[in-house]
Amino acid sequence: xxxxxxxxxxxxxxxxxKMTASFDQKNNKIFARNFDVYLFAPxxxxxxxxxxxxxxxxxxxxxxxxxxxxxxxxDLMFNYRLIMLLDKEYEPDFDERINKAFRYYGxxxxxxxxxxxxxxxxxxVDVLYEKIMEGAKNSDDYLKNLFxxxxxxxxxxxxxxxxxxxxxxxxLARS
Amino acid sequence: MLLxxxxxxxxxxxxxxxxxxxxxxxxxxxxxxxGENGSGKTTLAQAFTWCLYGDxxxxxKSMLSKAVAQxxxxxxxxxxxxxxxxxxxxxxxxxxxxxxxxxxxxxSLRRPSQTIFKITxxxxxxxxxxxxxxxxDLRMKxxxxxxxxxxxxxxxxxxxxxxxxxxxxxxxxxxxxVKSLLGLSAFTAALDHLKSRSSSSxxxxxxxxxxxxxxxxxxxxxxxxxxxxDEIEAITRRLAEIENEEAIAQDKCDELEEKISKFKDSEVLxxxxxxxxxxxxxxxSSKASSTTALLRSxxxxxxxxxxxxxxxxxxxxxxxxxxxxxxxxxxHERTIKFLIDRGFCICGNKIVxxxxxxxxxxxxxxxxxxxxxxSLIGQFVRDCELKSKGGSSLFEEVSEQYRVIRDFETxxxxxxxNIKLVEQRLVNMENVGELQKDLINYESRLxxxxxxxxxxxxxxxxxxxxxxxxxxxxxxLTLKDETNRKIEVYKAYAQYxxxxxxxxxxxxxxxxxxxxxxxxxxxxxxxYNGGLSLSxxxxxxxxxIVNDFEGYNSDVETSTAQRISVIFAFIAGVIKMxxxxxxxxxxxxxxxxxxxxxxxxLSAFDKTRIxxxxxxxxxxxxxxxxxxxxxxxxxxxTYMGQxxxxxxxxxxxxxxxxxxxxx
Amino acid sequence: MADTxxxxxxxxxxxxxxxxxxxxxxxxKETANIKTKRYNDGEMAKQIKKxxxxxxxxx
Numbered sequence: 001x002x003x004x005x006x007x008x009x010x011x012x013x014x015x016x017x018k019m020t021a022s023f024d025q026k027n028n029k030i031f032a033r034n035f036d037v038y039l040f041a042p043x044x045x046x047x048x049x050x051x052x053x054x055x056x057x058x059x060x061x062x063x064x065x066x067x068x069x070x071x072x073x074x075d076l077m078f079n080y081r082l083i084m085l086l087d088k089e090y091e092p093d094f095d096e097r098i099n100k101a102f103r104y105y106g107x108x109x110x111x112x113x114x115x116x117x118x119x120x121x122x123x124x125v126d127v128l129y130e131k132i133m134e135g136a137k138n139s140d141d142y143l144k145n146l147f148x149x150x151x152x153x154x155x156x157x158x159x160x161x162x163x164x165x166x167x168x169x170x171x172l173a174r175s
Numbered sequence: 176m177l178l179x180x181x182x183x184x185x186x187x188x189x190x191x192x193x194x195x196x197x198x199x200x201x202x203x204x205x206x207x208x209x210g211e212n213g214s215g216k217t218t219l220a221q222a223f224t225w226c227l228y229g230d231x232x233x234x235x236k237s238m239l240s241k242a243v244a245q246x247x248x249x250x251x252x253x254x255x256x257x258x259x260x261x262x263x264x265x266x267x268x269x270x271x272x273x274x275x276x277x278x279x280x281x282x283s284l285r286r287p288s289q290t291i292f293k294i295t296x297x298x299x300x301x302x303x304x305x306x307x308x309x310x311x312d313l314r315m316k317x318x319x320x321x322x323x324x325x326x327x328x329x330x331x332x333x334x335x336x337x338x339x340x341x342x343x344x345x346x347x348x349x350x351x352x353v354k355s356l357l358g359l360s361a362f363t364a365a366l367d368h369l370k371s372r373s374s375s376s377x378x379x380x381x382x383x384x385x386x387x388x389x390x391x392x393x394x395x396x397x398x399x400x401x402x403x404x405d406e407i408e409a410i411t412r413r414l415a416e417i418e419n420e421e422a423i424a425q426d427k428c429d430e431l432e433e434k435i436s437k438f439k440d441s442e443v444l445x446x447x448x449x450x451x452x453x454x455x456x457x458x459x460s461s462k463a464s465s466t467t468a469l470l471r472s473x474x475x476x477x478x479x480x481x482x483x484x485x486x487x488x489x490x491x492x493x494x495x496x497x498x499x500x501x502x503x504x505x506x507h508e509r510t511i512k513f514l515i516d517r518g519f520c521i522c523g524n525k526i527v528x529x530x531x532x533x534x535x536x537x538x539x540x541x542x543x544x545x546x547x548x549x550s551l552i553g554q555f556v557r558d559c560e561l562k563s564k565g566g567s568s569l570f571e572e573v574s575e576q577y578r579v580i581r582d583f584e585t586x587x588x589x590x591x592x593n594i595k596l597v598e599q600r601l602v603n604m605e606n607v608g609e610l611q612k613d614l615i616n617y618e619s620r621l622x623x624x625x626x627x628x629x630x631x632x633x634x635x636x637x638x639x640x641x642x643x644x645x646x647x648x649x650x651x652l653t654l655k656d657e658t659n660r661k662i663e664v665y666k667a668y669a670q671y672x673x674x675x676x677x678x679x680x681x682x683x684x685x686x687x688x689x690x691x692x693x694x695x696x697x698x699x700x701x702x703y704n705g706g707l708s709l710s711x712x713x714x715x716x717x718x719x720i721v722n723d724f725e726g727y728n729s730d731v732e733t734s735t736a737q738r739i740s741v742i743f744a745f746i747a748g749v750i751k752m753x754x755x756x757x758x759x760x761x762x763x764x765x766x767x768x769x770x771x772x773x774x775x776x777l778s779a780f781d782k783t784r785i786x787x788x789x790x791x792x793x794x795x796x797x798x799x800x801x802x803x804x805x806x807x808x809x810x811x812x813t814y815m816g817q818x819x820x821x822x823x824x825x826x827x828x829x830x831x832x833x834x835x836x837x838x
Numbered sequence: 839m840a841d842t843x844x845x846x847x848x849x850x851x852x853x854x855x856x857x858x859x860x861x862x863x864x865x866x867k868e869t870a871n872i873k874t875k876r877y878n879d880g881e882m883a884k885q886i887k888k889x890x891x892x893x894x895x896x897x
Binding site for chain 1: 463466467469470473474477478480481482483484485486487488489490491492493494496548551552555556557558559560562563564567569570573574577580581584
């Protein structure tokens with residue numbers, strides 16, 4: 001994982017293609033690259049509790065080349081570890097979640113974990129598409145949806161999570 | 176004068192005989208005639224002018240119905256005729272104008288005959304009698320002088336011209352006509368008869384009846400006095416001309432100055448437009464850059480930002496569970512490196528680069544310090560640190576950029592509206608250089624006229640003086656003769672009466688003028704809610720005075736509405752005065768009520784003003800007849816409903832035929 | 839005659855009462871003529887002269 005080509009498929013490919021397409025004459029796009037969707041979507045999928053199976057309904061597909069995945073592997077791993085550490089539904093035992101986050105990656109044991117991760121990627125794509133793209137007719141609509149999405153998220157979670165509290169926890173975890 | 180009936184016969188698009196009766200009911204004194212543009216409103220208004228004075232504003236001077244003309248056979252004749260029944264000074268008149276058209280043998284229309292003009296009236300015995308042909312023009316003048324008619328037969332399209340005429344002192348004639356309307360005509364007639372330039376006036380004829388036999392010098396002096404009078408009259412005439420020319424030049428100067436100052440505005444306005452356009456472009460590019468910046472921030476930091484909650488929870492759990500796997504106890508990376516360097520393992524297996532043992536040992540590195548679980552967690556914690564810092568301000572940044580994007584539409588509309596306003600004001604601004612040149616020309620013309628007037632005034636004075644001496648000399652001679660002395664006495668009485676009348680007249684005239692000014696102002700203020708008032712000078716020129724800049728909003732209405740208001744107020748004022756003076760105790764004032772016949776004047780007003788106009792007119796005029804567009808008509812009827820006594824509609828059959836129907 | 843009001847016009851003494859009487863007749867005549875237009879300017883002037891000449895010699 002994260003070192004070979006990744007492809008969005010079926011309806012998810014279609015959604016990713018739309019989200020990375022220009023929506024105005026200035027060549028503005030919601031996501032600059034497929035990779036940006038790929039980096040962001042699992043977080044959204046996990047936070048919104050949305051996973052989705054691989055969609056093979058049609059042959060649509062859009063790829064992310066391995067060079068960029070390898071280059072940005074650290075960021076992707078970070079996502080992976082976060083999800084593995086926090087997905088209680090998937091694995092109730094914290095020690096085992098730690099193993100999944102830090103030990104099993106790359107081994108055959110991690111196969112279902114990686115599947116789980118990918119389903120969050122796809123679920124996240126669905127959420128992003130619903131939130132940002134649906135019902136939008138022009139560039140103003142896209143921007144409004146994007147902003148509303150962020151505002152909603154900010155109100156729901158981030159207004160209670162300060163950067164300082166994270167930094168304090170960082171120190172605590174190290175001790 | 177009240178209008179009763181109008182009958183049109185083959186007049187323009189009114190084919191055949193078409194009668195219309197106007198309401199003369201004092202309580203319902205309004206007649207409304209409705210019709211779309213082009214249906215015949217203007218024609219009907221012009222029918223009055225043609226009937227009374229034989230003239231119209233039409234370009235095509237042929238009055239004959241086109242529909243009738245088409246059906247006429249060669250050598251056939253047809254008559255155009257308009258009959259107007261009216262009451263004036265208690266007398267029932269019918270004014271008739273008729274014109275005969277004929278076709279020649281080839282079937283083309285000949286030039287029409289001269290119009291035939293007749294006035295009949297109902298005599299004391301009820302018999303209808305004709306005013307003698309020679310007196311018809313005179314009688315018409317007495318009923319309604321031509322120069323006044325256009326203020327009662329009110330053509331909306333000529334408002335510009337009319338308001339100029341009113342505001343300029345152009346027409347002494349108009350002032351005279353107004354005076355007669357106000358009931359001072361007996362005064363002016365008496366003054367005229369006592370002393371005028373006409374040789375038949377009382378004083379002049381006495382001057383000429385001296386018995387010259389007593390002294391030859393009497394005749395000589397009289398001749399010299401006459402000559403002085405001629406000079407004085409010529410100067411007076413020229414002075415009047417000068418006044419007129421001055422007024423025209425002054426008008427022109429005012430107009431030019433206004434244009435020039437507008438043009439000066441235009442430079443400011445052009446700059447303003449430039450500024451606004453730049454602002455507009457600025458708004459567009461700031462929206463674009465905000466959009467780009469917003470998306471860039473989002474792409475760069477979305478992951479970090481959205482993962483914050485997850486980082487917090489993960490860190491929380493990690494800090495609670497002290498989970499540090501030490502791998503194989505007491506084995507360190509250095510141990511493995513040593514074994515690889517040594518070339519064989521503890522168990523004795525050979526270690527060669529990339530053989531099985533080598534690979535096994537490399538895997539062990541993942542589980543022992545420093546790459547143990549503990550250090551991986553440590554790495555993860557550092558990542559959290561970095562990422563939480565990176566995503567910390569994303570929402571604030573995005574909010575700020577989105578605010579710019581969201582406000583763009585309102586800001587843009589606002590600036591665009593301002594540009595439109597500026598552009599509207601820039602329309603019709605001309606080249607200032609040409610205007611300046613014209614202005615200089617007119618100003619020097621004005622200066623020239625002023626010099627000429629000053630000189631003429633001096634001459635005038637010197638002639639008056641010389642004449643005075645001659646008159647005195649002549650008197651000295653005439654008093655010596657019995658007959659001539661008698662003439663002097665008659666003359667003295669005539670002069671006395673003239674002086675008394677003149678004083679009285681001057682006083683009355685001034686009073687009337689003041690009263691008229693007040694009346695007109697009252698009406699004007701009523702129509703034109705504050706901000707402006709009018710003043711009248713000796714020549715009945717109307718000046719608009721701005722009382723209050725605050726209350727006057729020039730954007731609300733065009734100046735057309737202002738000009739119409741001036742004319743309305745003036746006409747309404749004159750009519751109201753005429754009407755009031757009829758009830759005056761003073762038997763020396765002769766007056767008549769007059770009707771107001773208007774052609775579609777409401778369109779230039781805004782809707783609230785229409786209400787005031789509709790409210791005012793039926794109260795000041797004895798009779799109101801309006802031709803009106805359907806849309807205006809509904810408004811007029813809403814506001815004047817109570818006063819409407821008769822309603823007609825123009826039914827336009829085709830371009831050449833319109834029929835008047837009662838509604 | 840002592841209480842007769844007089845006025846001097848062009849060094850001729852005139853009887854104001856007489857003059858005002860004439861003035862009244864003059865206006866009545868003019869007013870009537872404006873309605874009827876019976877007489878033209880010349881004729882009116884002649885009539886006024888007649889009024890004056892009559893009145894002056896009257897008591």
